[in-house]
Amino acid sequence: QSALTQPPSVSGSPGQSVTISCTGTSSDVGGYNYVSWYQQHPGKAPKFMIYEVSKRPSGVPDRFSGSKSGNTASLTVSGLRAEDEADYYCSSYAGSTYVVFGGGTKLTVL
Amino acid sequence: QVQLQESGPGLVKPSETLSLTCTVSGGSISTYYWNWIRQPPGKGLEWIGYVYYSGGTNYNPSLKSRVTISIDTSKNQFSLNLSSVTAADTAVYYCARDRGDAYIFDQWGQGTLVTVSS
Numbered sequence: 001q002s003a004l005t006q007p008p009s010v011s012g013s014p015g016q017s018v019t020i021s022c023t024g025t026s027s028d029v030g031g032y033n034y035v036s037w038y039q040q041h042p043g044k045a046p047k048f049m050i051y052e053v054s055k056r057p058s059g060v061p062d063r064f065s066g067s068k069s070g071n072t073a074s075l076t077v078s079g080l081r082a083e084d085e086a087d088y089y090c091s092s093y094a095g096s097t098y099v100v101f102g103g104g105t106k107l108t109v110l
Numbered sequence: 111q112v113q114l115q116e117s118g119p120g121l122v123k124p125s126e127t128l129s130l131t132c133t134v135s136g137g138s139i140s141t142y143y144w145n146w147i148r149q150p151p152g153k154g155l156e157w158i159g160y161v162y163y164s165g166g167t168n169y170n171p172s173l174k175s176r177v178t179i180s181i182d183t184s185k186n187q188f189s190l191n192l193s194s195v196t197a198a199d200t201a202v203y204y205c206a207r208d209r210g211d212a213y214i215f216d217q218w219g220q221g222t223l224v225t226v227s228s
Contacts (some may be wrong), residue, residue, distance in 0.1 A: 034212060034213045036213070036214045045221055046204075048214050048215060091155075099213055104153075
């Protein structure tokens with residue numbers, strides 16, 4: 001069982017927006033502003049998309065945005081495109097445990 | 111652009127030690143934190159631990175008793191040893207770089223599947 005809880009799957013049509021939640025505790029998500037999100041296509045290594053809750057590294061489209069409220073972080077993908085179909089993982093700094101991950105969410109573009 | 115590449119046996123027998131090496135190219139290993147992360151087939155990611163370029167380490171408490179991560183700066187490599195493996199250790203093992211400023215893994219190897227089976 002993963003430390004952070006994500007929905008197993010979400011879906012949306014091209015052009016729509018979807019939001020993926022990531023729920024932890026006050027010892028990880030709620031306690032630090034070090035939530036990150038990773039995108040993983042089948043057979044590929046994860047790619048980091050969001051860091052420090054809402055910051056985007058260079059090269060990541062602004063269609064990807066992150067936020068946090070209490071112990072729950074969220075990733076929103078706007079203007080869905082076919083290439084956004086992938087698994088998404090959240091992670092959080094967790095103090096002495098260092099980093100914990102969510103169980104992953106499969107995003108399907110209908 | 112730094113690149114990471116995992117290498118090591120793809121099959122390990124139960125109770126033996128899993129050993130993998132990550133070779134870093136296109137940049138120096140003498141900075142940052144160098145991590146191992148694994149992903150069982152069809153499941154999520156699990157952080158295993160890191161080694162700092164100076165040799166300091168930090169391990170996932172759930173694996174700490176079985177894990178050793180070391181670094182060889184002269185070869186630009188770092189390594190993972192996981193002892194007393196069972197079928198539950200079957201996974202794709204990734205090496206990854208952590209810049210150390212925001213607890214993110216910004217560069218990853220392609221991953222290598224290690225199967226534990228007799």
